[in-house]
Amino acid sequence: MRFLTDGMLGKLTRWLRMAGHDVVYVGELEIPGEKQDPYLLERAKRERRVLLTRDVELYRRAGKGGVRCLLIRGSSLPSQLREISHECRLRIEINPEKSRCPVCNGELRRKKKEEVKDLLPPGVLRGRRTFWECSECGKVYWRGSHWENILKTVEEVGR
Ligand SMILES: [Zn+2]
Structure with missing residues (x-):
């Protein structure tokens, strides 16, 4: 919406x-x-x-x-x-394939590790294959510890 x-x-x-x-x-x-x-x-x-x-x-x-x-x-x-x-009869679901950039509202595009490897520290790249980049501001997102908190809040909403 x-x-x-x-x-x-x-x-x-x-x-x-x-x-x-x-x-x-x-x-x-x-x-x-x-x-x-x-x-x-x-x-x-x-x-x-x-x-x-x-x-x-x-x-x-x-x-x-x-x-x-x-x-x-x-x-x-x-x-x-x-x-x-x-x-609004809306289910609040977080799916990075459909997410928009929380910072600027731009659309996110899926990126491979090779495409973002110069933008992120090695600790973030290690063990992860999928990243999302904002088409507007260029910020890169990945599933990390932050992600766990997001899912927890979404679960609370569902209750
Ligand atoms: Zn953005």
């Missing part, structure tokens, strides 16, 4: 991207604080994105303006993901 997130939802943004969703995060754009709300409403409408916010006032304005919006009530990441999963 395509989302747009307010400035308080940076962590959630990265997770939704890893779960393969196209998320524009206003906190990454250079928009002054007071102009963020009008920008969010306009862009959500123009690009038919679901607006995610923790701001009740913005949520109300979205409703009046005909923008699809979800008010995020939970403060922990699993509870936020659960709300979205429930409201």
Whole structure:
């Protein structure tokens, strides 16, 4: 799905991207604080994105303006993901073949070890064959200890 997130939802943004969703995060754009709300409403409408916010006032304005919006009530990441999963009837699954770059929302492409060997330290390359590179910012990802934490959080969401 395509989302747009307010400035308080940076962590959630990265997770939704890893779960393969196209998320524009206003906190990454250079928009002054007071102009963020009008920008969010306009862009959500123009690009038919679901607006995610923790701001009740913005949520109300979205409703009046005909923008699809979800008010995020939970403060922990699993509870936020659960709300979205429930409201949007979405299964939150992390599959690197479909993930987007958590840092910039770019699409990831699978790479062979030979293709990334100059970019990573030997300790990371050892024992791994598959990597993913962001087509936008060039960051390289792999299954590592970080991956275990991701899967744990996804399991919590499923409960
Ligand atoms: Zn990227």
